[in-house]
Amino acid sequence: MSDMLRAPAEIKYADELDYLESVDTGPKPSTWRLSPRMIRTFVLGSEPSDGLDREIGQKWFGERGIVERAVVTLASDRGLLLIGDPGTGKSWLAELLAAAVSRNSTQVVQGTAGTTEDHIKYSWNVSMVIGRGQSRESMIPSPIMTAMETGTIGRFEELTRSTSDVQDALISILSEKYISVPELEGQDGIVFAKPGFSVIATANSRDRGVNDLSSALKRRFNFVRIPVVTNKASEAEIVRFRTEELLRRHQIDLEVPPTLLDVLLRSFGDLRDVAATAGSDDQRLESALSTAEQIGVLEDAVLHGTFFGQRTLTATTLGSSLVGSLARRAPEDSAILTKYLTNTVKPRSEEEGGEWPEFLAGGLDTLKALA
The missing domain is CATH 3.40.50.300 (P-loop containing nucleotide triphosphate hydrolases)
Known part of the structure; x- marks a missing residue:
């Protein structure tokens, strides 16, 4: 193999x-x-x-x-x-x-x-x-x-x-x-x-x-x-299982902190809610926000942290990878992600703290770079 x-x-x-x-x-x-x-x-x-x-x-x-x-x-x-x-x-x-x-x-x-x-x-x-x-x-x-x-x-x-x-x-x-x-x-x-x-x-x-x-x-x-996986525990297990396989393929020995996995899952859940209530295609991300795309975001963050960071996964890198992976259309997707980070993630980071402030900062910095 x-x-x-x-x-x-x-x-x-x-x-x-x-x-x-x-x-x-x-x-x-x-x-x-x-x-x-x-x-x-x-x-x-x-x-x-x-x-x-x-x-x-x-x-x-x-x-x-x-x-x-x-x-x-x-x-x-x-x-x-x-x-x-x-x-x-x-x-x-x-x-x-x-x-x-x-x-x-x-x-x-x-x-x-x-x-x-x-x-x-x-x-x-x-x-x-x-x-x-x-x-x-x-x-x-x-x-x-x-x-x-x-x-x-x-x-x-x-x-x-x-x-x-x-x-x-x-x-x-x-x-x-x-x-x-x-x-x-x-x-x-x-x-x-x-x-x-x-x-x-x-x-x-x-x-x-x-x-x-x-x-x-x-x-x-x-x-x-x-069916689409709606159970968060099952989805977390899928993301963890597939990500571990990808890390073994790249021969990377790195653990994904449960707190960051939770941030990723909640973010995708939030964005799915936004898509479900959107009145038109311009108001929803082009991404299907699938479990496979979550795995892609996490893999991107892990590889970036390994090759260009401190050989660890950080919330800042995860936020940057999420925006970089999902902002496919300009300016529609960028506007949707900006609104999400400002109206949802920012209040959550002030209320809950934890990994959310760094996640917010990583996402906003990447949006600025894409502007």
């Missing part, structure tokens, strides 16, 4: 997956590496009632029912669509599920405006076609086709960002479970999906209206909605 900037889940947690597979006696689909119960344990962590002789850490923080519905869907003939606001952990859950089911989470298609039908079916090695003609050897299978041929999980990120033509091409894959290759004849002209194949797609609920899914495609998916 030291040679990888970011190891996929099946490599990062290979030891846990090996252990769970060795003790797994539960019923499972024939090609799955783990049973549904063990997949739930891998994703949500172990409990004393599981009877395991080692602890399995929690990796995704959400309701048990969401994970169970997702796993049941993968065991059926339908695709799984994880839908929710930005930063709710859709992609991370999809990666964990693919790693637990087939020990391969890297068969991914990223949906964009430039995604074509070739990206989900196949393309050709032009030099081999010129030299030898079209054949299975000269074909370049897409990640989805590879998943079909190996009976594993294929992933499609940001499905609603891709065009309707690409979405339509996915319909036949999900319903017929094969891909026709008209350029080839005989058995080579059809690629059939093997048992165990399924597709996990994600969709951003804020992209509604970009490229809406057709009714036909919707029928091929089971929808599992990932």
Whole structure:
């Protein structure tokens, strides 16, 4: 893993997956590496009632029912669509599920405006076609086709960002479970999906209206909605867990003080309240104020303090990072943050003290620099 900037889940947690597979006696689909119960344990962590002789850490923080519905869907003939606001952990859950089911989470298609039908079916090695003609050897299978041929999980990120033509091409894959290759004849002209194949797609609920899914495609998916985390304790645990992972990746040995984590959580909570009561888009931040963005703010502050500060996290740096990360539009976002710091944080710093005065100073200084 030291040679990888970011190891996929099946490599990062290979030891846990090996252990769970060795003790797994539960019923499972024939090609799955783990049973549904063990997949739930891998994703949500172990409990004393599981009877395991080692602890399995929690990796995704959400309701048990969401994970169970997702796993049941993968065991059926339908695709799984994880839908929710930005930063709710859709992609991370999809990666964990693919790693637990087939020990391969890297068969991914990223949906964009430039995604074509070739990206989900196949393309050709032009030099081999010129030299030898079209054949299975000269074909370049897409990640989805590879998943079909190996009976594993294929992933499609940001499905609603891709065009309707690409979405339509996915319909036949999900319903017929094969891909026709008209350029080839005989058995080579059809690629059939093997048992165990399924597709996990994600969709951003804020992209509604970009490229809406057709009714036909919707029928091929089971929808599992990932809600925004509203419980402060759960959100604090997510931020702490992901930040610790990032610090280990950067090989930084630094503790995040609970008081500063509380400042970050309360600030995002305040700004979400502002967004909820805003009368127009100009009165709310462009940022979705997601849990993922909180993690980004905290990582930025930690790295800045490590490389340019006293190798510690301070409230001043945290305030500066929050403003620097969230002030994306000028002058709209700057005005919203100025109003928030002046009308909410300043009275709080005078009343509560603690980390708030330095947090206020860091935020205001950065706003001045951006002006």
